[in-house]
Amino acid sequence: MPDRLRRSFTQALLLAAVIPAPRASATARARGKGRQDVRRHGARGDGTHDDTRAFQDAIDALPADGGTVDVPPGDYLIDALVSVKLRSRMHLALAPGARLRAKPNDAERAYVITAQHLQDVEISGGRLIGERGAHRGTTGEWGHGIAIRGCDGVTIRDIHVSHCWGDGISIGSTKHAGGILPSNDVVIERVQCVGNRRQGLTIGRSRRVRVYDSHFLDTGGTLPGAGIDVEPDPGEIARDVLIARCVMRNNEGPGVVLYKHVFDATVRDCLIESNRAHGVLVLGARDCVIEENTIRLNRISGVGVRPGAREVTIARNEFHNNGPRSRGSKRHVDIAEATAAIRVNADNRFLN
Numbered sequence: 001m002p003d004r005l006r007r008s009f010t011q012a013l014l015l016a017a018v019i020p021a022p023r024a025s026a027t028a029r030a031r032g033k034g035r036q037d038v039r040r041h042g043a044r045g046d047g048t049h050d051d052t053r054a055f056q057d058a059i060d061a062l063p064a065d066g067g068t069v070d071v072p073p074g075d076y077l078i079d080a081l082v083s084v085k086l087r088s089r090m091h092l093a094l095a096p097g098a099r100l101r102a103k104p105n106d107a108e109r110a111y112v113i114t115a116q117h118l119q120d121v122e123i124s125g126g127r128l129i130g131e132r133g134a135h136r137g138t139t140g141e142w143g144h145g146i147a148i149r150g151c152d153g154v155t156i157r158d159i160h161v162s163h164c165w166g167d168g169i170s171i172g173s174t175k176h177a178g179g180i181l182p183s184n185d186v187v188i189e190r191v192q193c194v195g196n197r198r199q200g201l202t203i204g205r206s207r208r209v210r211v212y213d214s215h216f217l218d219t220g221g222t223l224p225g226a227g228i229d230v231e232p233d234p235g236e237i238a239r240d241v242l243i244a245r246c247v248m249r250n251n252e253g254p255g256v257v258l259y260k261h262v263f264d265a266t267v268r269d270c271l272i273e274s275n276r277a278h279g280v281l282v283l284g285a286r287d288c289v290i291e292e293n294t295i296r297l298n299r300i301s302g303v304g305v306r307p308g309a310r311e312v313t314i315a316r317n318e319f320h321n322n323g324p325r326s327r328g329s330k331r332h333v334d335i336a337e338a339t340a341a342i343r344v345n346a347d348n349r350f351l352n
Contacts (some may be wrong), residue, residue, distance in 0.1 A: 021031065027187045028154050029120040031089040034067025037183045038076070039298060045074020047101060052079040061085055066090045071126065080131070080143065094159065102131040102164070108140020110165075112146040112246030116174050117181060123324035124153045127323030130164030131341065132197055141198045141222050142166045150174030150181035159193045168193030168216075173236060174346025182206050189213055197221035200229045200251070205236035211243045219275075221253030227251045229274065230285075231259040241265040248322070251275045255298065260284035266291070273297045277321060278334075284308035289315070296320035301334040305342050315345040321352045 003222045010019070036058040040043070043054035058069045066089025073095050078084060086092060092113070095102070101343035102112050112128055115121050128145045135143065143165025146155055150173050161168035169191070173182045182205040191214040193200035200216030205211050216227030222230075227248030232238045238261065248255030248270065254274040258265050262285035270293045272279040280290055283306040295302040295317055302322035303314055314333060323331030332350050335342050 012280035022201070029089075029122045029153055029155055031091060031122075032063055032065030032067045034063040034065070036061050037070045037072065043074075043106070045072065045076050045197065047075035047077060050079055050103065051076040052082050052084060056082045059085070059090065060188055062087065062090055064119070068093050071095060071098045072349040075099050075101055076252065077101050077103050077226055078112050079103045080112045081107055083111045083114045086113065086115040086121050086123075089120045091122040092126065096125060096285075098126035099127070100128045102129065102145075104131045104134035104136055106136035108137065108200045109142040112132050113145045113146045114149070115147070115151050116149040116228060117176055118151045120153045121151060121266070122157070124155075125159060126155045127160045128273070129163070129197065130186055131160055132165050134193070135165045140165070144168070144170045144199070147168070148186060149171070150176060150183060150185055151186070151310070152184045154183065154306050155187045156191060157187070157189045158191070160194065162194045162196065164196045166197060166198040166297060167202045168195055168196040169200075170202045170204070171206050172202070172221060173206070175258060180205065182220060182236070186206055186210070187212070191215075192217070194218055198342070199229045200248075203228070203230040203238055203241055204239070204250070206238050208240045209238070209242070211246060213245045215247045215249075216251070217247070223249055223253065223302045224257060225253035225258045227255045229257040229259065230265055231257060232261050237261045237263060238265070242268070243270060244268045245270065247271045248275065249273050250260045252277070254278040254281040254304075256280045258282045258288055260336065263287050265289075268292050270294075275299065278302070278304040280304070282306065282309045285312070286310045287319050289313045291315045291317065293317045294320070295332075296322060302332040303334070303348055305333070305335045307336050309342065311341045313343045313345065314348060315343075316347045316348045318351060
């Protein structure tokens with residue numbers, strides 16, 4: 001087995017293991033030394049009492065220079081219509097065994113945790129469980145687990161996010177002072193997004209987003225159904241995105257989408273397999289690199305490049321059993337005729 005494939009296979013096996021205790025991120029976020037415990041503010045963690053107010057009281061009790069809010073083990077019911085609203089210079093630290101459970105609702109738009117127009121925020125540990133199975137409505141696609149909007153300096157790490165009505169994690173912009181404020185400098189590492197309805201992770205209008213060592217699995221229920229969708233809203237852009245050492249598996253849509261107004265995006269050293277569309281879909285994006293990945297068993301093709309894409313490099317990947325065999329050579333890399341400046345390097349390996 002090639003070293004890269006062995007490394008990716010090892011990453012996949014880690015999903016079956018118990019989530020390790022959170023460890024410090026390589027990216028430091030500035031905050032004060034204040035510390036609050038949600039239990040001291042009335043959180044019960046019994047899975048039936050609404051703990052949203054207690055979480056907010058703990059956050060609001062931090063001093064002006066911020067600090068850490070600790071969430072001990074327990075099942076905390078959170079009203080996503082109200083949301084836990086973070087503040088600048090804070091760390092929401094979930095202990096192993098801490099689970100935030102979204103309270104069922106019928107809304108098209110509701111977020112369990114929100115961060116809007118903030119600086120230096122960190123979320124780590126535990127689990128966030130959406131209310132997809134108990135959702136009382138039938139419309140909408142914005143029932144997200146974590147929503148980051150117009151923030152500068154965010155780390156999300158070592159957390160398992162599952163069964164949300166919309167996205168597990170959504171990163172985008174917000175309106176501020178009459179303009180649009182993108183998110184900037186966002187790091188996602190050692191995260192698992194599993195069984196969410198719309199996307200595992202959406203990256204909208206943003207600058208410098210890094211996604212490391214994470215799993216995005218079993219997304220589906222409404223389009224696009226991707227593991228990771230880099231897709232800014234019309235008129236906006238996403239720039240400087242790196243997805244590295246991740247696993248995108250068994251999603252109803254593509255494993256990764258790079259969709260329109262995306263610039264300078266790289267997908268590197270990932271395992272992208274058994275997705276029911278393309279492994280990677282590039283449509284309208286520019287200056288993108290897909291390299292050193294293992295891309296296999298994806299239903300339509302390994303990499304699909306569609307009109308409007310420019311300056312896309314596909315290099316040093318291993319392709320296995322992608323697409324129906326009737327598609328011949330296109331089952332691994334399928335490039336539409338209207339695309340330009342697409343480089344499929346000779347160092348790719350096409351197996352089976």
